[in-house]
Amino acid sequence: MRLDWLQPFSLTLASAATGYIAWIGHVLTLPAAIAFPALWSLARSRRTAGLVSAVYFLAASRGLPQGVAAFYRSDIWPGLILWIVASSGLVIIHAVLWSRGSGGWKALRYTIAMILMAVPPFGIVGWAHPVTAAGVVFPGWGWAGLAAVTAGLAILTTRYRPAAAVTLAGFWLWSAAFWTGPQIGWQWQGVDLQLGDSLGRDTSLSRHSDLVATLRSERRPDTAYMLLPESALGFWTQSVERFWQRQLAGGDLSVIAGAAVVDQDGYDNVLVRVSASDSEILYRERMPVPGSMWQPWLPLLGRSGGAAAHFFANPIVSVGNQRLAPLICYEQLIVWPVLQSLFYDPDLIVAVGNGWWTKETTIVEVQRVSTQAWARLFGKPLVMSFNI
Template sequence: MLTIMPNVPLLSSLRAIVVRHAATPPGHSTLAACTGTMVAVLVWYPGHHALILLVLPAAWSRLRGRVTGFAIWASYYLMGARDIPIVCERFFADYQELTRLTALALGVVFWLLQAIVLALPWMILKPGPAASAWSHAWRTALATVIVTIPPIGIIGWLSPVHVVSALYPGWQLAGMALGMVTLCAITMPRYSPKAWLACAVLAALSVCAHWQWTQPAVPVGWKTVDTALGRFDQSSYSSLYARTIQLQVIVRRTFASGAGVVILPEEIAGLWRPAMSLWWRPDIEHMRAAGQTLVIGMDIGVTTTPFRYTDSAIITGAERGRMDSRQPVPAALWKPGGQTSAIRGSVDQPYLTIAGRRVAMSLCYEDLLWWPHWRTLLDRPDVIVSQSNGWFDADLAVAGIQQQSIASVARLAGVPLLRATNR
């Protein structure tokens, strides 16, 4: 019979944690979970009252015990990402990679895991009841950074950083810094006169930012095209040619309406093949002669065994350029160990220049993240262009959340946003 010595340090530590958590009334965890759920509902689609995000760190820092700290954040991420099971079912089943039941089950696993992974840093860094104001501040800042930048930030959607654009629109890096200070300040358990003064200064600066803020104007002659072409069947050249004809008709019609720059959704042209160069050549030559520019989403093959490709925005016509997605959708497109996978583009890719404007691109999944857009905090572009292909989620809350997320980035950067989506 195995006997465990009661004075083993690890056992003593575990016992202390259990006792401490057991002292927390069960109702506190339930209240924390309800709070996280309500914040997710009010902040994200169909609301987007981003200032309510301040409730999360404020409540988290004052809750008793790590379990309640975990509960408030896990419930927030579960409610905010509630569409993951349905998205997985539609995506993997429609591409015939999995059965509908298996895809749905996988989606449930992803849904639960993402909430656990994103809530764990908040649980681990939860300040104790006797922690100093400084401890509350640095723990809040560190947890926010951990869930926003890679590696965890690869799934860093719904980040509390989104409150920054609501507080300090157009202030870029200064706004981000002040927003982080604000997040830290509201977690402090006891307010001294100096702390109240700091909060008053932050509030005054927020009022100043809103007073200076004006809605940026979209460049004249730039037009985005929202399509309803659904999933692209690329199994035959006949389907490829049919999609090409559809896109050419759309592009010609939009240019004929007076547009100088036309923006189509992400991956709308599918995987680029040699035959497509022949099909598009007359249109590209006409655009070049007319001084017109097309921004179109497509996949570019890189290697054949294993098959690797980039999810890219291609600029053609009067100008040429290319931007590769810095973070294709994990598990769906980005599968590093799979036989087929998108590869990640460099985070150092410079802005594109289109019709004399400096353009920051956001390709589909990047709309939900902050870190691919780090450059907009330092060097303001003239416009942000977002391309998305949400044929599997256009009727779900996640489509609205995606739009709200990239709008938050554009608001902090102080630049106009142009979005082209396919459903």
């Protein structure tokens, strides 16, 4: 009896394990994703290549159905549908670009797939990108490390894959043996909250007073800038601005926090800076969460609402004499926002999120480790603040 099914089955099983292990939420397991291009290239048919890709991306994003169900307070089915639909674009890319050819031709086609996964429009859902592992394999190498991992991923699709696999695994083990996390920005302090879905929805003065009290109680003596999570200040209005300036009066503390700025077309998901003397909108999110926040189909239906996407705007913002690379929530899971910001050589990376809806999933942990990996790759200090 011929066992033609054995090789596709083995590749599919290995790809699912790769997606699960790489994106389990531990920074040192990220390089497991490097195995994916090798598995993809070993497929003997386009159908198998598509299946290998599908199980990798579905395993990597396995927390999405449960997270969507929690966000919308619904059953699991809307989340399952979004999970499959969102992954389908990435599967199509890898199925279409797969080839029976070998050598440089296959490496070139996989390189094209990597680029398409990293930039819009496909990069909008380009999560679980294997190049994210560059910061663990080559910490501190910067653009050279990114180039080395990109080249290694491409070589893994050729007959030279054993040499590439051994080389990358060696650097991975060396890095793991001496791993240290990113430094924390000098004079910066991130504050994590556990306020669940009330953060950003409870806009009462008592909630704002509680946040101020939390900052005062947790502030270290050397802290000049404190970071609060996405949506921490709710709707950013003149009343909220005046309240915070009064609360900070007489001190030298600056607070950077998430908020929403509403206009007639919808809203911007932003980071604001407020101190005793002034305030400003620092950053407008480049890529809100597709579906739940960014809803580009609404204008086509004659409706307004949803978060605006400022795709390539404001990659760098300034606070005092420091240049920041800001990342809000979903931007930590995809490639182009962080690379665009790092192109401008910021002084530190600032990452915030509001992950109350991700309980019992690894989504927030994956956000954290992805951002840590990019920070280590470029040797940048990192400050993070999340609500769960």
